[in-house]
Amino acid sequence: MGSSATTQHSLAISTAEGEFLARYSAKGLCGLEFPSSARSTRASVVGSEPSRQVKSWHALTAQALDRALHGSPPGSLPPLDFSVGTGFQRSVWRAMRRIAPGQTRSYGQMARAIGRPKAVRAVGGACGANPIPVFIPCHRVLAARQRLGGFSSDINWKRKLLAREGVRFFE
């Protein structure tokens, strides 16, 4: 066991959309991965048996993900571990968490919201670095004029999540 490595568990969540992978550090949920298109990787667990705490976090995550995939508010979440991000990224991620389901913001609005009105593309970069999609709702950030904009993982997930929340957008 590497003493320096943060203890981390990867646990699967099976949904109607496929198998997500949730990662936990000692601080909480630190990553979420969309179902891999090539469902070859079956790396469900890493290392030792998850602690009781991780298990209870995971139960919350699974429940919340189920709700989110139906376009509903996620309810209780485990603590989110942002510690992997830079200061700038964390400020963007925090701001994104304030966007309610069914609402959207533009990259420009997000840039203004964190006090860096010109860092528009940098906001896009921070979205792309989002380790916990869905719960840190980068899919609710659209380009100007309600245009869909991009997505670093499968753009279809952005479309799907927005559709589930009843959001109208332009391609």
Next chain:
DNA sequence: GATGTCGACGTGG
């Protein structure tokens, strides 16, 4: 509308 250009800026190499 559809393109093309240029500016702005955090991040990783």
Next chain:
DNA sequence: CCACGTCGACATC
């Protein structure tokens, strides 16, 4: 230093 992003404003056709 350089290139690259889930961009935006503007110019031009």
